[in-house]
Structures are given as structure tokens and as C-alpha cells.
Amino acid sequence: DTGVSQNPRHKITKRGQNVTFRCDPISEHNRLYWYRQTLGQGPEFLTYFQNEAQLEKSRLLSDRFSAERPKGSFSTLEIQRTEQGDSAMYLCASSKLLTGLETQYFGPGTRLLVL
Amino acid sequence: RKEVEQDPGPFNVPEGATVAFNCTYSNSASQSFFWYRQDCRKEPKLLMSVYSSGNEDGRFTAQLNRASQYISLLIRDSKLSDSATYLCVVNKNFGNQFYFGTGTSLTVIP
Numbered sequence: 001d002t003g004v005s006q007n008p009r010h011k012i013t014k015r016g017q018n019v020t021f022r023c024d025p026i027s028e029h030n031r032l033y034w035y036r037q038t039l040g041q042g043p044e045f046l047t048y049f050q051n052e053a054q055l056e057k058s059r060l061l062s063d064r065f066s067a068e069r070p071k072g073s074f075s076t077l078e079i080q081r082t083e084q085g086d087s088a089m090y091l092c093a094s095s096k097l098l099t100g101l102e103t104q105y106f107g108p109g110t111r112l113l114v115l
Numbered sequence: 116r117k118e119v120e121q122d123p124g125p126f127n128v129p130e131g132a133t134v135a136f137n138c139t140y141s142n143s144a145s146q147s148f149f150w151y152r153q154d155c156r157k158e159p160k161l162l163m164s165v166y167s168s169g170n171e172d173g174r175f176t177a178q179l180n181r182a183s184q185y186i187s188l189l190i191r192d193s194k195l196s197d198s199a200t201y202l203c204v205v206n207k208n209f210g211n212q213f214y215f216g217t218g219t220s221l222t223v224i225p
Binding site for chain 2: 033035040041042043044045048056091101102103104105106107108109111
């Protein structure tokens with residue numbers, strides 16, 4: 001399977017715990033995005049990387065959230081001191097610029113439930 | 116004002132019907148436009164990019180109206196398998212954020 005993969009697919013945690021999610025993009029894609037999606041809403045942008053550089057972070061992203069892409073390949077998203085409001089689907093997407101058009105491809109997501 | 120706005124629906128249509136969705140965007144500098152399809156509890160999947168001249172892919176036709184800042188998706192001869200949420204996506208410029216609408220829910224009824 002050469003698509004975007006994410007692990008774990010599901011995570012249940014208690015409030016106050018830290019969680020980390022992993023995303024493996026399509027291998028030749030140099031851009032990687034993280035989104036959060038809640039029921040009835042579209043994906044909400046969190047942050048994105050071009051290669052290993054984190055180029056943009058949403059103003060909505062609190063200090064408890066951090067993302068890395070150390071070698072420009074896979075990425076991790078960590079949430080510290082989780083809150084019930086963090087419960088959502090966390091989606092990763094990768095993209096490549098081709099003939100002037102950038103198209104995103106999504107992974108299956110990690111569904112987080114904070115109790 | 117939201118970057119992208121869509122009518123959430125739901126749209127309930129009989130098999131074989133034609134249905135159209137519109138989406139408006141607020142930033143006139145937007146450059147790229149897409150429709151994604153999302154099935155329940157699954158990830159969004161690219162349905163089609165939207166080009167200035169409009170484009171068609173089988174039963175699906177996408178149009179862009181820059182003057183009025185909206186894009187549309189037309190589905191002809193609806194199938195039961197078309198039931199999903201359709202997300203409108205706008206990108207201001209290469210390398211910038213992608214903005215998603217809240218999605219329009221479609222149910223095709225036998």
C-alpha cells in the first residue's frame with residue numbers, strides 16, 4: 001500500500017495524559033499536513049511541513065500541541081495534558097506540487113477519545 | 116467570515132436524479148479549488164480538482180465562477196453509492212493553507 005498511513009487508528013486516553021500520533025506520507029511527497037476534524041465539521045488545519053521545516057501553524061493550535069518531521073519523512077503530532085475538547089479525528093495529508101497544482105491525499109486518521 | 120461556506124444539507128434525492136451543490140469562498144486571491152468526498156467515519160478522498168474552464172468526469176461536473184466566488188458540483192444520474200459528504204476545498208496559493216467547508220451531506224434513496 002503506497003498511500004498515507006497513520007498510527008494508531010484509535011486512541012482512548014484519560015484527561016491529563018500525553019498522546020502521540022504518527023503519520024507516514026506517500027514517499028515522494030514533500031509536504032505534510034495535520035488536520036483535526038470533529039463531527040459535522042470539515043477538517044480544520046493545524047500545521048504543515050515542507051520537508052523537515054514546519055512552515056505554518058494554526059493560531060488555534062494551543063501550546064499543548066507540537067508536531068515534528070525530523071528527517072522530512074514521517075511526522076509525529078503530540079498532545080500534552082489532553083483535555084476532553086481534544087477528542088476528534090486527527091487527519092494527516094501529504095501532497096506534491098505537480099504542474100502547478102498541489103493536491104492532498106489523506107491518511108485514514110487517528111480517532112482520539114479523551115475521557 | 117468563514118473562508119469557505121457550504122450548505123450542510125442534508126440533500127435526499129432519488130436514484131437517477133440530478134443534484135447540485137454550491138460552495139462560496141471569501142478570498143478572491145484563492146487559486147486552487149477541489150471537491151472531496153468523505154464517507155462516514157472515513158478520510159476525505161479527492162473527487163476532482165476544479166479548473167477555470169470547468170471540468171467533467173463521468174457523471175460529475177465541476178464549475179468555477181471567479182467573479183461570484185463560488186464553485187459548484189453537479190452529479191447526474193445519482194447512484195446509491197454517491198451517498199456521502201462532499202467537501203469543498205480552497206487553497207489561496209501554493210504552499211499555503213487548504214480551507215475546507217463543513218461539507219454537504221447527500222443521501223441517494225432507492
